[in-house]
Amino acid sequence: MKAAPFRYARPASIAEACAALAEHGSDAKLIAGGQSLVPMMAMRLARPAWLIDIGRIAELQRIEIGEDFVSLGAGVKQRTVERHAELRERLPLLMKALAWVGHPQTRNRGTVGGSIVHADPAAEIPLVACALDAVLELRDAAGTCGMPAREFFLAPMVSAITPAQCLVAVRFPVWNASRIGSAFEEVSIRQGDFALASACAQIALDDGGRVQRATLGVGGAAPIPQALPAVAELLLGHAPEHLLLEKVAAAAAEAIEPEGDLHAPAEYRRELARVLTRRVLERATR
């Protein structure tokens, strides 16, 4: 369980990190918190020739709180987000999801961006990024581009990032409505293990108690984290009554294509997705 030999560089800026990626291409991996990459290297599922340590680059630690968005530097630690009072208020769904991410000790090192680029289909932060329609800022030596999180994830552990790119920041939209509820739920074999299925919702109600805006996501039960905008739309304009929430949860379970594995068969994951979706809808509209 020892990593294969590699060479190590610790660039001082994003530009230097991108230059190193341009030079070494797919022989290099970026490391920040390392809470996913180090185990993969220990098991030799990953064998980079170069490890580029971006964990101390100040530009990646920036937190910007705007009128209708929050931008989190890719290197911001999960721990930092958890303990940030203003972020708790602005990104309640992300806060609720973080409680399910690994354990306190891994959240103390793990970063927001690291969880996203790792692209585990059971991971919580990618699911929240998709559900909230976050935009990922990707940089390489040639320049910066923005990519919606909903287009970033392609398959389990596969994303649209190129070997030359560094995820720099994640821009989450912030809703400004008077009544906003959110909820995150998951089921795993033991707390902190990978989710067999997870669901999240954020819902805004108008003064009459009808759904004004809604987003919904299901994770773990499909090859990529999935936002379900067409399903969430079924809620719009209606009071969140029990029968409607049941119907929407059933539609969410139908909209995903779970895969079975040794932990749980596909139909079990679909059922979990239905039950968890109903629960998050109930809690987000209570």
Add this chain to the structure above:
Amino acid sequence: MTRSIALEITVNGTRRSGSVEPRTTLVDFLREHLGLTGTHVGCEHGVCGACSILLDGVPVRSCLMYAVQADSCSVTTIEGLSRADGTPGALQDAFCETHALQCGYCTPGMVIAAHALLEENGSPSEAEIREALSGNLCRCTGYVQIVEAVQLAAARRREHGIGS
């Protein structure tokens, strides 16, 4: 072999320097290079928590980082939690008194995680204790006495006016 890299880490208050291959994990550096074998190596891929240490005061798994990543940081290991004369610290005493260990393999990690909790929250609820220790596996005790140990240590700290 790849080229070794020089590093300097403050360990339990003392500056220690060394030269390591980049792939040397922090726990291997502590154990093999510095001889601090109090930190245990369990799973080596971030599941069991036996290798927990404090990095700049915050509990992390020392098998999930390379020693070079800790260059110029401050590390506290289980050895750093004992009293000045080398006898066990108050939290360790509480573990002994409540029989919070059997084989002892997970204990250094448990004590580190519990210490970090008490530094941040002097009056943790049982749920908060269990959450703080959720990343540390014990195969002997069933955790009940470990929770009791942390509660006992927390009560004693409050009596002595440490934390609140």
